[in-house]
Amino acid sequence: MTINADPIPRLDSLEDFKKAFGLSSTDIVKRRNQVFTSLLNQSKKVSQPNFCRIGSEDLAILFDLYDRIFFKGWLSEILDRSGQKPLSFRLSTKMTRKGGSFVIYRSGKFQITVAVNLLYQQFKKSKSAVIVNGLTCANRLTALQAVLEHEITHLAETLLWTRTSCKKAQFKGMAHSVFGHTEHVHKMLTTDRLAVIEYGIEVGTKVSFGFKGQEYQGFVNRITKRATVLVKHTEGPLYSDGHRYKKYLVPLGDLSPAP
Numbered sequence: 001m002t003i004n005a006d007p008i009p010r011l012d013s014l015e016d017f018k019k020a021f022g023l024s025s026t027d028i029v030k031r032r033n034q035v036f037t038s039l040l041n042q043s044k045k046v047s048q049p050n051f052c053r054i055g056s057e058d059l060a061i062l063f064d065l066y067d068r069i070f071f072k073g074w075l076s077e078i079l080d081r082s083g084q085k086p087l088s089f090r091l092s093t094k095m096t097r098k099g100g101s102f103v104i105y106r107s108g109k110f111q112i113t114v115a116v117n118l119l120y121q122q123f124k125k126s127k128s129a130v131i132v133n134g135l136t137c138a139n140r141l142t143a144l145q146a147v148l149e150h151e152i153t154h155l156a157e158t159l160l161w162t163r164t165s166c167k168k169a170q171f172k173g174m175a176h177s178v179f180g181h182t183e184h185v186h187k188m189l190t191t192d193r194l195a196v197i198e199y200g201i202e203v204g205t206k207v208s209f210g211f212k213g214q215e216y217q218g219f220v221n222r223i224t225k226r227a228t229v230l231v232k233h234t235e236g237p238l239y240s241d242g243h244r245y246k247k248y249l250v251p252l253g254d255l256s257p258a259p
């Protein structure tokens with residue numbers, strides 16, 4: 001029996017990186033789910049997707065999973081070469097604006113921090129969703145993964161080319177090819193907040209939309225990935241305001257404000 005070491009080619013450019021680690025979108029979803037399930041199996045504290053307990057050791061477990069599942073062990077191989085332990089993980093309860101951060105110390109050590117309180121503030125309502133790096137995350141663990149993926153990209157870029165910036169094309173190319181990220185910010189945005197910013201739509205907004213060639217008017221009752229619009233209808237179920245409505249699920253981009 002022969003075994004292959006699956007050597008990683010030299011990574012001199014973004015193109016090399018993409019060749020070595022780039023994945024199709026289906027593959028990304030599969031591997032991200034694999035990380036998700038493995039963390040739930042291995043963690044002593046994180047017992048459910050909307051976890052209420054987590055330790056910094058869980059970030060270390062997640063990192064190892066990402067290293068194996070997405071990078072074929074390449075990240076730890078480079079980190080181990082230095083002999084010391086150059087990477088540490090921290091959960092911050094004070095960070096409130098960014099979901100995560102990546103810091104390079106003068107000593108050459110790296111630290112990845114995740115804003116744990118920001119995660120706890122999300123997903124309090126059962127059906128809420130959060131957008132992180134362009135990915136719609138349905139629970140805390142998925143949001144944490146998306147935050148960590150961004151910070152791991154910072155680490156990978158630093159290990160390869162000593163500098164890193166998520167504002168630049170190289171970083172964006174890396175994060176997109178490995179993780180499918182379409183945005184590269186440290187923010188965490190709930191879908192209802194995003195709907196207000198991008199479309200001027202919030203719960204209660206009067207809207208109109210087209211459906212099967214007909215125009216309807218109603219108001220927004222809930223926002224998740226799409227908006228739930230209630231349209232008055234004599235045969236619809238009775239709602240608590242005493243009116244009967246039919247319910248439509250409409251993509252946010254298909255709604256226009258109604259007079």
Ligand SMILES: [Zn+2]
Pocket residue numbers: 150154165166184185186
């Ligand atoms: Zn960044």
